[in-house]
Amino acid sequence: xxxxxxxxxxxxxxxxxxxxxxxxxxxxxxxxxxxxxxxxxxxxxxxxxxxxxxxxxxxxxxxxxxxxxxxxxxxxxxxxxxxxxxxxxxxxxxxxxxxxxxxxxxxxxxxxxxxxxxxxxxxxxxxxxxxxxxxxxxxxxxxxxxxxxxxxxxxxxxxxxxxxxxxxxxxxxxxxxxxxxxxxxxxxxxxxxxxxxxxxxxxxxxxxxxxxxxxxxxxxxxxxxxxxxxxxxxxxxxxxxxxxxxxxxxxxxxxxxxxxxxxxxx
Amino acid sequence: xxxxxxxxxxxxxxxxxxxxxxxxxxxxxxxxxxxxxxxxxxxxxxxxxxxxxxxxxxxxxxxxxxxxxxxxxxxxxxxxxxxxxxxxxxxxxxxxxxxxxxxxxxxxxxxxxxxxxxxxxxxxxxxxxxxxxxxxxxxxxxxxxxxxxxxxxxxxxxxxxxxxxxxxxxxxxxxxxxxxxxxxxxxxxxxxxxxxxxxxxxxxxxxxxxxxxxxxxxxxxxxxxxxxxxxxxxxxxxxxxxxxxxxxxxxxxxxxxxxxxxxxxxxxxxxxxxxxxxxxxxxxxxxxxxxxxxxxxxxxxxxxxxxxxxxxxxxxxxxxxxxxxxxxxxxxxxxxxxxxxxxxxxxxxxxxxxxxxxxxxxxxxxxxxxxxxxxxxxxxxxxxxxxxxxxxxxxxx
Numbered sequence: 001x002x003x004x005x006x007x008x009x010x011x012x013x014x015x016x017x018x019x020x021x022x023x024x025x026x027x028x029x030x031x032x033x034x035x036x037x038x039x040x041x042x043x044x045x046x047x048x049x050x051x052x053x054x055x056x057x058x059x060x061x062x063x064x065x066x067x068x069x070x071x072x073x074x075x076x077x078x079x080x081x082x083x084x085x086x087x088x089x090x091x092x093x094x095x096x097x098x099x100x101x102x103x104x105x106x107x108x109x110x111x112x113x114x115x116x117x118x119x120x121x122x123x124x125x126x127x128x129x130x131x132x133x134x135x136x137x138x139x140x141x142x143x144x145x146x147x148x149x150x151x152x153x154x155x156x157x158x159x160x161x162x163x164x165x166x167x168x169x170x171x172x173x174x175x176x177x178x179x180x181x182x183x184x185x186x187x188x189x190x191x192x193x194x195x196x197x198x199x200x201x202x203x204x205x206x207x208x209x210x211x212x213x214x215x216x217x218x219x220x221x222x223x224x225x226x227x228x229x230x231x232x233x234x235x236x237x238x239x240x241x242x243x244x245x246x247x248x249x250x251x252x253x254x255x256x257x258x259x260x261x262x263x264x265x266x
Numbered sequence: 267x268x269x270x271x272x273x274x275x276x277x278x279x280x281x282x283x284x285x286x287x288x289x290x291x292x293x294x295x296x297x298x299x300x301x302x303x304x305x306x307x308x309x310x311x312x313x314x315x316x317x318x319x320x321x322x323x324x325x326x327x328x329x330x331x332x333x334x335x336x337x338x339x340x341x342x343x344x345x346x347x348x349x350x351x352x353x354x355x356x357x358x359x360x361x362x363x364x365x366x367x368x369x370x371x372x373x374x375x376x377x378x379x380x381x382x383x384x385x386x387x388x389x390x391x392x393x394x395x396x397x398x399x400x401x402x403x404x405x406x407x408x409x410x411x412x413x414x415x416x417x418x419x420x421x422x423x424x425x426x427x428x429x430x431x432x433x434x435x436x437x438x439x440x441x442x443x444x445x446x447x448x449x450x451x452x453x454x455x456x457x458x459x460x461x462x463x464x465x466x467x468x469x470x471x472x473x474x475x476x477x478x479x480x481x482x483x484x485x486x487x488x489x490x491x492x493x494x495x496x497x498x499x500x501x502x503x504x505x506x507x508x509x510x511x512x513x514x515x516x517x518x519x520x521x522x523x524x525x526x527x528x529x530x531x532x533x534x535x536x537x538x539x540x541x542x543x544x545x546x547x548x549x550x551x552x553x554x555x556x557x558x559x560x561x562x563x564x565x566x567x568x569x570x571x572x573x574x575x576x577x578x579x580x581x582x583x584x585x586x587x588x589x590x591x592x593x594x595x596x597x598x599x600x601x602x603x604x605x606x607x608x609x610x611x612x613x614x615x616x617x618x619x620x621x622x623x624x625x626x627x628x629x630x631x632x633x634x635x636x637x638x639x640x641x642x643x644x645x646x647x648x649x650x651x652x653x654x655x656x657x658x659x660x661x662x663x
Contacts, residue, residue, distance in 0.1 A: 079531055083514060089398060092381075095456075099382050102459050114460035115520040118374065119399065119420040120650025127516040127651055133528060135535070136514035136652060137428065138420040140376065141400040148417055148432075155435060161511075161535070179384060182391035209441055211365070211415070257404050259416055 004154040005203025009239040010064035013194040013226055014038050019239045026227035030190035034181065036227060037174040038193040052116045054090040055125040058170045061195040062130055069199055077131035082162040084137040084149035085123035086169045088230040093175035122170060135162050143254020144261035146234040151263050153200045154207035165200040169231040192227035196235035205265040212262040216253040275541030278506040278659070279434040280494050284601045285354025287346055288487040289325035289588055293353040297598070298605050300587065301613035302634050307588050308472070308483055314455045321467035324453050325485025325589030335409045341377050342452035343402040348409055350448070350488035358492050360410065361499065362444040367412035369403055370433040372425025372449035373593035374648065376418065377401040379454035402450065414442045421512060422648030425449055426596030427656050430491065431510025437495050450488035451592035457484060464520070466557060473617040474554035474583035475561050475625040482555040485589025489597035505604040505660040508542065511535025515651030522560060526567035528653040529645060533571045536655035542641060544572050547579055549612060549639030551599040553647050554583025555590055556617070560647060565625035580637055582630040586616030596646040600656055603642035607660020610638040638662065
């Protein structure tokens with residue numbers, strides 16, 4: 001098989017678990033709230049003692065995906081699984097905390113906290129937790145970055161460089177809510193914290209990457225129901241499409257900073 | 267991978283021209299002549315406060331030419347990119363429809379210095395938006411008039427290599443006709459404070475692969491390469507990108523895998539994509555940060571992958587001259603490989619005087635070496651367990 005298929009998608013948002021938790025109209029459901037937050041996942045491991053909330057959200061999304069796909073951790077462990085991690089802003093909280101601590105001369109925590117300011121720390125924690133040692137990519141940006149990641153995953157699958165690929169997105173906003181309030185022209189409301197993960201496997205459908213001029217129906221639906229979830233939006237759209245499972249054409253699009261990207265499985 | 271690879275090679279991608287701004291000077295020529303003459307780009311940092319840090323030195327660019335487009339940028343990272351773009355455009359023409367031109371950049375820090383400003387008293391909303399890590403790439407795309415995909419790669423200090431590899435994939439897929447790819451990062455209080463707290467910075471000079479090495483120093487730079495499919499442009503080219511791979515360690519957030527398994531996976535993957543064997547490699551541009559752990563692990567991986575030829579393939583690191591320029595590092599090192607092929611000389615590793623017996627490689631040290639590598643391997647590692655490798659083919663001048 002030289003194509004790919006979306007085998008499963010897991011979605012966790014400030015509205016709750018799964019697409020079933022999404023309201024019909026996010027703007028109305030937000031009732032004026034600027035940010036719909038998610039809590040810190042309660043993960044037991046001692047290794048997560050210092051990990052940031054956004055790291056744990058990434059781990060929680062992959063766990064949810066494995067449950068959704070009825071897979072054990074052993075299946076994805078090793079170098080046959082590719083990991084693509086995408087975020088537009090989830091590093092913001094740790095970056096802000098580090099800058100503020102430095103300004104206040106609170107240097108005690110810096111040794112522990114500085115590594116977590118890197119977006120690669122979030123992907124790193126997921127890779128460590130699930131033993132992922134295969135092809136690796138981290139993209140920073142809004143919805144088009146997730147579409148780029150999905151496209152790269154399909155290329156790796158088509159070339160046989162991995163047996164499966166995880167495309168993971170995390171977005172958090174609560175800690176930086178004051179900054180987003182100042183940058184209203186850049187992001188819509190409500191800002192909804194989210195994490196989502198898609199599992200791509202070899203399949204018979206070919207993926208076409210392009211730059212459509214208009215949003216797909218799925219893009220509009222995902223925004224209307226979930227709110228502004230930035231990099232998570234294309235994965236939520238895939239989930240709303242019924243995961244774009246084998247044999248069903250699906251097209252996801254996304255726009256950020258005036259640029260639009262799209263990916264269609266046909 | 268000891269024998270010949272069996273896979274079909276990926277379509278090579280042409281690297282037409284490059285532009286750069288580094289602590290060694292304002293353009294690519296200054297970068298190259300500085301490396302060959304052994305110029306030390308490390309100095310006391312002057313642009314922001316470092317007096318309370320253990321180490322206040324780094325590869326700071328003292329005079330940055332600001333183009334008219336950059337006068338309102340404000341962001342150091344964007345200014346570095348615009349300076350590198352000016353240098354690139356002085357060497358080649360971007361000859362494609364704007365919608366068919368992509369920008370793919372690697373970075374470890376994005377516009378984070380703008381966050382420091384946004385959070386300071388009187389900080390402005392525009393600074394908050396510019397603090398997003400993808401902001402400098404979008405600013406560069408606007409300046410170039412590029413209207414194709416704009417990608418920011420966040421694999422930390424391996425990001426420049428992954429950006430070139432991703433750019434090649436966009437071209438091979440026919441998604442665009444021209445890619446401006448590379449990497450950048452500016453020095454700022456944020457990153458100096460962080461690495462200072464980690465005790466990763468040396469108080470001595472940077473000594474990659476030396477028995478006395480004691481840490482790295484940071485630097486700032488931007489490097490851009492214009493990439494096309496083979497045959498898209500006529501005229502001289504710097505060389506070709508034959509293979510790329512990125513891999514995760516899955517081992518530790520801030521330290522490399524003790525056995526370098528991710529780096530080895532990336533090297534073997536890049537060679538496989540190029541349909542080349544380790545025996546084909548003529549030169550290795552190592553990550554070579556000068557930290558005790560990185561250099562030992564990297565040397566072990568190179569010894570394993572190159573096998574019996576490990577002692578005869580020249581290896582260098584340019585971080586002794588520039589410092590570690592983070593997101594720019596791998597892109598600069600790729601360009602250095604191609605310039606070495608063009609001019610028939612491999613720059614030496616500044617600061618390396620007494621090779622560590624634990625790093626038994628054919629180090630280029632003391633002075634540049636007359637050699638004209640055809641196939642180069644460039645390796646990179648980054649925070650979060652990121653690894654990347656590029657396989658490049660140079661052309662003679």
